[in-house]
Amino acid sequence: MDQYSLAIMPSPEISQQLADLKQSYKTAIGKSYGSANAEAHISLDGFEAEEENYPFILAEYQRIVSGLTPFEITFSGFGDFDRANFSAFYIKPTDGSSQAIRDRTEVVMKTFDKKLKKQYIRKWADESKNPHMSIGRRLTREWIALAYTVFDGFEASFHCNAFVIRKFNEKRRQYDVVDLLPLLGDSAPPVQLDLFQP
Secondary structure, eight states: OEEEEEEEOOOHHHHHHHHHHHHHHHHHHTSOOBTTTOOOOEEEEEEEEOGGGHHHHHHHHHHHHTTSOOEEEEEEEEEEEEETTEEEEEEEEOHHHHHHHHHHHHHHHHHSOHHHHHHHOEEEEEOOSSOOEEEEEEEOHHHHHHHHHHOOOOEEEEEEOEEEEEEEETTTTEEEEEEEEEOOOOSSOOOOOOTTOO
C-alpha cells in the first residue's frame, strides 16, 4: 500500500521563508533533524491505499473539495508539542485560520463516501485538530528550547485556494505532490459519484 497525505501547501514565498528557517535551525543544532528537508505544508489527513484504487479516491476528494470556499490563512508565531518522548516545533496559524482549516477538513471527512472509504482506504492519521506548519519533528526538549532562542517571530499570510494530495516517495523518503484539488466554492452541494457500477 502507498502512503498519501491530504495537505495545504503555502505560497512559494512562505515556502522559501520556511526553508530558510530550517537551514538556520540546522546550523544552530549542528546537524540535520526530523523534517529538515520536508517542503512546507499543513497536514490534514493521512491514508494508505493500493495504487489501482487511487483514481476512485482522487475523484471523491475532487468532488468534495471543489465545493469548499477559498480562504485566507495567517501565521503568527511558534508553538511546540510532545509526542512519544519527542517534540515538534512549528509555525502557528492564528486561531481564526486554524478554525477555518478544521471546518473545511471536517466537511471533507464527513462527506467522504463511507462505502468507498471502507473498501479502498486504510486511514492512519487525522492531523486537522491542531493545524500547524512544522519546522522540525522528532526533536529533543533541548532542541525545542534552542529553537525559541533562534527564532524571534513569524508573521505571514496567503490565500488558500487549493488542497493537495501528497504521496510518500520511498527513494527520497519525502512526500511528493501528486494532485491539486482546487477550492472552487461551488454553490451546488457535492453530488455523489456512482463509483461502484460494474
